[in-house]
Amino acid sequence: MLSKPSANFTLPSLYDDLELNGRLYFPRSQCEHEEDRPRGCAVFAHPYAPLGGCYDDPVVNSVGSLLVGNGFIVVTFNFRGAENSAGRTSWSSKAELGDYVSIYALVLAIMNASGVAKYLARSDHHEIDQSPILLLGGYSYGSMIAAHLPDIRVVLSILQRAEDGSAEYEIKTRAHELAQAFLGYCETQQQRGQRSLKALPTETLQPSGATFGGYESPSAAHRISREGSRRSLNRERARHSVERVRRKLGSRGNGHETGTSASAEAVEAPQVTPKLAFLLISPLVGAISSFATMFSTLRFERRDPKSAAARDTPVSDTDAMLSSNSSLVVFGTDDHFTSSRKVKGWCESLRAKPGSSTEYREVHGAGHFWHDPELEAQMIESVSRWVKGM
Structure with missing residues (x-):
């Protein structure tokens, strides 16, 4: 299972500014040796x-723990209406797609933050492409949303067009704060050395689980609070936690910014374009997928049609996205939400596309919820083999 998160954060949804909450986990790696880098x-x-x-x-938690153990910086989050995220679940799933795109943009901005790219850069050994990977996935409903994400170029353009006070600007600001925490974490790992890393439990290697929140623009803070957040996050306390993490991890002579306010300008214009990969566990296809979207086309959009993100956003070709990138679908034969026959047929159609990189694993006897520990272990092992072979 996942250990304590390295950081908690809040950010506005690109769909309508509702406040979402998420967690970020740093992998246990020394960062200085190329084979140990994320x-x-x-x-x-x-x-x-x-x-x-x-x-x-x-x-x-099980999939996230596996990914952290395999060297990924992992982000989990709550869709609107889930636990402490604001709002309620939508009928069409378009709002939730906007929620996921917000996290997608956050991670891309982190990967493009000053200083982070060098830790994600890996040399080209034996003519193998070692570009950093951005794995997008989900379980059940989460996998349906992940399968409809827009092309990476669309999300990069959203970051480039961020205007002061917009949700995009606030997401870039949060990315800068989290990037600073990651850089401080890497430096701390390097200073401790390999011997001390092996001797210390994972929990001692994490920062402090501090919350990164609050908004740079007063207009954004007013707009986001107006959207009806169910939480009453103490913004001042959140800012203090940012400063505490920076002092602890980011100011040990590494030259990283430690000012009182992070700026979206500190996140460089997108230059890193990672390789996409998709991981779908127990996906929803067929009638239940249509019901979850109220039989409408699921595409990324903004509630405000005048927003920059709403302009020129094409409908994603789900099958093309999945088949053209490394993708794994894992499902059980006894799934009562979606017929395994339909899921398998869908996967076979993806595999049949020219140049397809889609794989699938069918776990005999497994249901939708993976309650049986032995069957869940088979699912995790399938994911592990796929991740190790990427």
């Missing part, structure tokens, strides 16, 4: 909130 970043989304889905879901 392989990239991963986002993994939870099941349907009205049925109890949130980032504490056992499957989310």
Whole structure:
């Protein structure tokens, strides 16, 4: 299971500014040796909130723990209406897609933050492409949303067009804060050395689980609070936690910014374009997927049609995205939400596309919720083999 998060954070949804909460986990690596450096970043989304889905879901924790153990910086988050995120679940899933794109943009901004790219850069050994990986995935409802994410170029353009006071600007600001915590963490790992790393439990290697929140723009703070957040986050306390982490991890002579306010300008114009990968556990296909979207086309959009993110956003070709990037689908033969026959047929159609990189694993006897420990272990082993072979 996942250990204590390296950091907690809040940020506004690109769909309508509702405040979401998330967690970030740093991999246990020394960062200075190339073979130990992070392989990239991963986002993994939870099941349907009205049925109890949130980032504490056992499957989310199991998959997240595996990814952290394999060198990924992992982000989990709550869709609107789940646990402490604001709002309520939508009928069409378009708002939740906007929530996921917000996290997608956050991670891309972290990967492009000053100083972070060098820790994600790996040399080209034996003619193997070692570009950093951005793994996007989810379980159940979360996998359905992940399968409809827009192309990476769309999200990079959103970051480039961020205007002062916008949700995009606030997301870039949060990315800068979290990037500073990561850089301080890497430096601390290097100073301790390999011997001390092996001797210390994982929990002592994490920062402090501080919350990164609050908004740079007063107009953004007013707009986001107006959207009806159910939480009453103490903004001043959140800012103090940012400063505490910076003093502890980011000011040991490494030259990183330690001022009182992070700026979105400190996140460089997007230059790192990672390799995308998709991980879908117990995906929803067929009738239940149509019901979850109220039989409408699921595409990323903003509630405000005048926003920059709403302009020129094409409908994603789900099948093309999954088949053209490394993708793994894992499902059980006894899934009562989606027929395994339909899921397998969908996977076979993806595999049949020219140049397809789609793989799938069918776990005999497994249901949708992976309650049987032995069957869940088979699912995790399938994911592990795929991740190790990427």
